[in-house]
Amino acid sequence: MILLFLAIFLFLVGLYGVATKRNLIKIVIGLTIMEYATFLILALIGYRQGAAPPIVVEKMGGATFVDALPQALVLTAIVISLATTALLLSIALRIYHKYGTFDVGKIRRLKG
Amino acid sequence: MNLIPLFVAIPLAMAFVMPLFGRLSRLLPDLLGNAATLALAALSCAMINLPMMVYKVGGWEPVNGVPIGIYLVVDGLAVLMLLIINVIGFAVSVYSIEYMRKYTDKARFYTLFLLMMAGMNGVVISGDMFNLYVFLEVAAIASYALVAFGTEAEELEAAFKYQVMGTAASGFILVGIAVLYSLTGTLNMADAGKVILEQGRSQGALFAGALFLMGFGLKAAIMPFHAWLPDAHPSAPAPISAMLSGVLIKAIGIYALCRIFFNVIGLNLTTSYILMAMGALSMIAGVFLAIGQWDMKRLFAYHSISQMGYVVMAIGIGTPLAVLGGLFHLVNHATFKSLLFLNSGAVVYSTGNRDLQKMGGLNQRMPVTGATSLIASMSIAGIPPFNGFWSKLIIILAAVQAGYYGLAALAVVGSIMTLASFLKVQRYGFFGKLRPVWKKVREAPVFMCVSMVLLALLCVGMGLLLLPGVKDGLLDRAADAVTGGTDYSGLVLGK
């Protein structure tokens, strides 16, 4: 349970970074921290204390198993976050070409 | 052979055939892309009036009544959404044949466009929460890339903003799914709905609901979470603006919200009030922000927020009539808002300008664009006989019927303000004296006109959906699927 709250705290740390940082790359890092916190939460959901890995072989009787489904979900989510991060970084690099800066305060051609 | 998977399979396949063969000839991307969207539109039309279908991917049958594979579910609501997505998608892809010519890499455009279609179709037909999330991300990531497609400074800035917001929203949604999974032990929406019903609604489910509200609210740009939309939607190329404003925010925002809140968690009074409040707020604030805009596309984008407010408010009221009105308004908004964005694209294509102050009298030079934009403006402002009138009327009636007189009054005020702002568009943009600068302007090319006329006909004819025979088949079934609430699980799992 403590671990779960720590993971949620990590999520909030990432959110804080996204909300307050002014550098594009730091915003991306904040988002990545958020995503990783989400993966941690997902992985912790399937965790059982003292459980075996979910590979069933014969003569294993009444062993408790870790829930394998969240792990599969985490893998999928990692793939998605990889795509997101790659796209974000390439957009950030292109913004740098156009504006010559990573500072959010100076990238303000759009109002509102 | 059941054809439901084709809704995802066709656009996915075409999207990845495109980079392989798209370079061979200039015509090929157009041909393949439009063939794919045409097939999808035909397929979605074939779905009308079929009974509710459940498709088990991979042939994984439930074990002891517990579903283990991924389910694809097509019920009334899904059919309605599929129709919107694929018909508008077809119109937009016809439009992009001419419009996207000035961008160099058409094959890549179609790849992203079809990926977005595949994602939205997947969201709509998926019966599994995580699968819904994955398709939502496919659609969203494709849309981020499409907003940045022109790689000009403003587009990149808007895309970055949009993507940061979108990724944060996805984070909330994923945490919500995690919470719901830990509560119910299943990802299948029908099964989760059943388990929540049996357990009674707990604090955890409410927490998940709040997370989903934030996540999907961000994706649908409901008022406190709207900041990205007026930047992102106008910055994209016009067909993409039409797709984003017309379809994407509905498919991955409103639809998912409906599905989760009505069919899985179940609506209670608190969430209903929250939805109504958020809807009313976006409805009024959106239109007030819109009326001061001089950039044509930005004005339309703010109106998207406002019109989505109507839909969310109606869904929040939750009576069968209100839900019917909300869903009908959703369909109508998809047609007239995408038509308006296509109009603005035609204006930009011919004049290279989207500032209303610099336009004027374009009706004389661009009759088709002018006429269709008049129809769309009248529709969105709610002038009878056009489709917007009927849906707004139903929403207002439903609000009165449910006893929310204040909301009804607000809806009327919003409608009047909308009329005012579109009178402004018509007055400055298309009527009045032709400026000498635009003497040489020519009408948009034929494919763009065809697609605009198609959508304009839909705008005029959509009122017919309320005719008794037609209404049962489409709107009623969609509204039933929403108001039926957690009956959904019984229908999907087959009792």
Place this chain on the structure above:
Amino acid sequence: MSRIVYFIIAYAFWLLLTLSVDWQHLVTGAVVCGLTTMIFGKISISRARKLFQPQRYFWMVLYVLVLLWECLKANFDVAYRVLHPAMPIRPGIVKARSSLKTDVARTCLANSITMTPGTLTVDMNGEGDLYIHWINVKDDDAQHATQMIVKRFERILKRVFE
């Protein structure tokens, strides 16, 4: 020639990975290693002839022993410097010159220097100049540094690789 050698090495690695002599693994391994050789064989091994000269392996074994011995000595040296209350260290980067010709030999030399506690190869350029971080710089002069750090490995490495 070098390709065949590379294929054999890759196949040995594959067998090590799978640890099975099932025919399915063997056949797949052949296909996969063929693919690897096709893509990476060109850049990986040059002068495969040297692999078939047994005396090189003898020197290799000897080199490993020398390296271990040097490591042991240097370990005690560093431990002494760390534990000594006055900390008799004089850190700095010195330049040394290696007379080895081939890249493989130079890399091996640089990594050996890094392996021995107290010295660490920071950079190496194309002419064989090594820049070494030394915990206790005894002599700033390149010649002497070369003598002290590089020469003890170089003689054997020359026989192994050249």
Place this chain on the structure above:
Amino acid sequence: MRGMTPIVKTVTRGMAGMIFLYGIYIVLHGHLTPGGGFAGGVMVAAAFVLVFLAKGSPEAVSEAKKERSSMAESLGILTFWVLAMIGLIGGTFFYNFLTKGKPFRLLSAGFIPLNNIAIGIEVAGALFAIFITLAVLKAGGKK
């Protein structure tokens, strides 16, 4: 891009092939051991990325290479699609139409190894294309 020291280059020459081989091992044993198409594909891409980072010459990073790796990506995903569609023709989407074989043999679990291979090609191509795109973007920015 100047490239790295001869040390890195030499080690890379020896190691890249082995990393590639290990990636393929992970892909092929996806149904038996942890890992699979994505993890193995990342390793395969890493082998190529390593070679390019070590070489670091501007001509190594070219549009043609990006084109080719994005082709590989498309081919991988189309293979995956075709496998799913064969299932649709035979019954249901993603139906496992091959015989399952004996557990813990290399050729078992029906079409899952084939799917893993398709995913592996897709991921490797995509990651390498991402790498080249970012490298080209960065190189283009320095003017």
